[in-house]
Amino acid sequence: MSILVYTENWDGKFKKFSFELVSYAAAVAKQRGTTVTALSIGKVADSELEKLSNYGTNKVLSIMDDRFNSLDNKAMSKAIVAAAKAEGVKIIILAHNNLGKALAPRVSVRIQAGLETGVVALPVSYDPFIVKKKVFTGKAFAEVKLNAEFKVITLAQNSFEPVEMKNSKTIETFDPQVVDNDITTVVKETNKVKGKVLLTDAEIVVSGGRGMKSSDNWGGLEEMADLLGAGMACSRPVSDEGWRSHTEHVGQTGKIIAPNLYMAFGISGAIQHLGGVSSSKIIVAVNKDPEAPIFEVADYGIVGDVFTVIPQMIEAIREMKS
Amino acid sequence: MKILVLISNVPDTTTKIRFKSDNTAFDDAGVQWIINPWDELALTRAVELKETGGVSLITVANVGNATTEPTLRKALAVGADDAIRIDVEARDAFEVATQLALVAKDYNLIMAGIEASDYNGSAVGGMLAELLDIASVSSVSGINIENGQLFFNREIDGGSQVLSVTTPVVAIVQKGIAKEPRIPAMRGIMMARKKELKVTAPVSAEDRTSFVRFELPPKKAACKMVAEDNAKELVRLLHEEAKVL
Numbered sequence: 001m002s003i004l005v006y007t008e009n010w011d012g013k014f015k016k017f018s019f020e021l022v023s024y025a026a027a028v029a030k031q032r033g034t035t036v037t038a039l040s041i042g043k044v045a046d047s048e049l050e051k052l053s054n055y056g057t058n059k060v061l062s063i064m065d066d067r068f069n070s071l072d073n074k075a076m077s078k079a080i081v082a083a084a085k086a087e088g089v090k091i092i093i094l095a096h097n098n099l100g101k102a103l104a105p106r107v108s109v110r111i112q113a114g115l116e117t118g119v120v121a122l123p124v125s126y127d128p129f130i131v132k133k134k135v136f137t138g139k140a141f142a143e144v145k146l147n148a149e150f151k152v153i154t155l156a157q158n159s160f161e162p163v164e165m166k167n168s169k170t171i172e173t174f175d176p177q178v179v180d181n182d183i184t185t186v187v188k189e190t191n192k193v194k195g196k197v198l199l200t201d202a203e204i205v206v207s208g209g210r211g212m213k214s215s216d217n218w219g220g221l222e223e224m225a226d227l228l229g230a231g232m233a234c235s236r237p238v239s240d241e242g243w244r245s246h247t248e249h250v251g252q253t254g255k256i257i258a259p260n261l262y263m264a265f266g267i268s269g270a271i272q273h274l275g276g277v278s279s280s281k282i283i284v285a286v287n288k289d290p291e292a293p294i295f296e297v298a299d300y301g302i303v304g305d306v307f308t309v310i311p312q313m314i315e316a317i318r319e320m321k322s
Numbered sequence: 323m324k325i326l327v328l329i330s331n332v333p334d335t336t337t338k339i340r341f342k343s344d345n346t347a348f349d350d351a352g353v354q355w356i357i358n359p360w361d362e363l364a365l366t367r368a369v370e371l372k373e374t375g376g377v378s379l380i381t382v383a384n385v386g387n388a389t390t391e392p393t394l395r396k397a398l399a400v401g402a403d404d405a406i407r408i409d410v411e412a413r414d415a416f417e418v419a420t421q422l423a424l425v426a427k428d429y430n431l432i433m434a435g436i437e438a439s440d441y442n443g444s445a446v447g448g449m450l451a452e453l454l455d456i457a458s459v460s461s462v463s464g465i466n467i468e469n470g471q472l473f474f475n476r477e478i479d480g481g482s483q484v485l486s487v488t489t490p491v492v493a494i495v496q497k498g499i500a501k502e503p504r505i506p507a508m509r510g511i512m513m514a515r516k517k518e519l520k521v522t523a524p525v526s527a528e529d530r531t532s533f534v535r536f537e538l539p540p541k542k543a544a545c546k547m548v549a550e551d552n553a554k555e556l557v558r559l560l561h562e563e564a565k566v567l
Contacts, residue, residue, distance in 0.1 A: 010479060073448070073458045074451070098479065101448075102448060105419075105444070108416075108449065110452055114531045117443055117444050117445060118444075130534055136337075136339045136439070137335075142536050142537075143533070145531065145534050148530045184488045185459060190478075190483045193480055204567075246497055249497060253363075271335070285545070296542070296545070298545045300545065300546050301548070302549070303547065316553060
């Protein structure tokens with residue numbers, strides 16, 4: 001009952017999340033007395049693939065086939081199931097991110113597995129197989145039993161610390177037997193924003209709400225984000241008004257994030273907003289309304305004007321850095 | 323082109339979440355039900371596409387008992403042409419997808435929200451595509467039809483892509499697909515009463531997952547307050563006490 005973990009790469013590189021996944025799989029394998037196989041799809045150098053073995057893989061399967069470059073959901077799911085069958089695995093682990101969410105449901109149907117997405121911790125038990133996840137967008141937790149023989153789970157980001165554990169550096173190429181007919185999507189155009197910290201990767205996130213008043217007042221927050229290497233975010237009214245891009249919207253219908261530090265300026269903290277940020281380790285709130293619900297979830301707060309507080313904070317951060 | 327929009331019936335997003343029966347079931351007493359926010363955006367985009375031509379039919383479908391009908395009526399009022407309710411209280415996403423597979427095969431474009439705001443499964447759209455053995459694209463933030471051909475915008479980490487896809491296809495959509503959900507106008511509400519809401523019998527389906535228990539998150543400790551003119555102290559606390567700066 002070996003375990004398969006699909007490790008996505010970003011332009012040929014792995015990220016902290018990849019190592020969280022491998023560490024999680026290794027911890028499950030240890031509890032089950034079994035082994036971990038990681039699967040990589042796309043062009044990744046051996047030296048990068050070997051990094052996965054630092055977190056406990058027994059084997060890395062690598063599919064180097066350009067046909068997967070379009071992230072075709074159908075073909076990739078087929079490839080993951082082919083690897084799972086070749087390795088005789090019963091548990092498949094993917095990331096709870098854009099690609100993992102796209103693939104896991106297909107994989108689960110294809111291999112007739114029970115699926116649970118957004119798992120936040122090691123399984124509660126193995127017999128029966130029970131995992132814990134967030135429901136109602138962070139307003140509650142649920143324990144869910146997977147009844148089928150095969151299990152597919154997606155792991156939430158920042159819910160398992162990567163632990164170094166040197167293991168076998170075995171790398172094998174794998175042929176998933178995908179045919180051209182399996183490729184259903186063609187990429188016409190790719191636009192990437194350069195030089196910005198990705199919200200989902202950011203350890204620190206600086207975020208603004210309606211209290212920022214207009215689209216013209218974001219220089220201070222951008223400066224603070226630059227100083228801290230932080231990601232920029234905003235609340236829903238801000239993106240609805242077009243003050244900031246909708247890609248920065250965090251909250252129930254936007255992005256769900258879990259940074260070490262989330263700093264909310266001029267955000268009252270509607271329940272939908274809190275759903276998107278409540279997993280942050282530390283939350284800071286600056287708001288002129290002492291009754292704002294954001295203070296109920298914040299660890300540190302200032303009741304006051306954002307335009308008074310932001311410049312003071314920038315100055316203090318500069319001092320701290322020097 | 324025929325579009326099917328999958329509709330999940332969920333508690334209003336401002337609902338205070340409670341559980342009953344020894345924390346084994348969601349307490350729906352007094353809950354207001356709505357169209358799942360992402361499904362509502364999907365429907366809005368479908369209606370916009372129909373208005374610009376190239377779409378002959380928009381059907382909405384839901385798997386649920388009769389209590390979900392007001393939600394389907396609202397979808398009809400927003401602009402769907404007809405509705406299908408598969409009459410079963412599904413136990414998990416796989417069962418929902420199994421039921422929908424029966425009605426979905428007649429459509430070119432099937433739209434599903436990226437997740438439902440209740441159990442946050444992100445599962446039905448992808449499962450349905452695999453059951454039908456057709457294409458699926460997730461994280462879709464834009465759909466356009468040009469000369470009968472579908473183009474999707476897909477969000478990727480740090481950017482976006484334009485894709486062409488084969489049909490039939492399941493589009494799993496997210497924020498950005500439509501600007502704001504469309505509110506039904508009085509005329510739409512009147513017309514919705516006359517539109518067909520077909521109730522079909524379920525097929526037998528297995529459930530592969532079941533909820534064991536629920537719990538509410540632990541209460542947070544009180545927020546530590548700092549004076550407005552002392553933001554320097556806040557930075558010091560974050561650096562030295564919380565150790566996050």
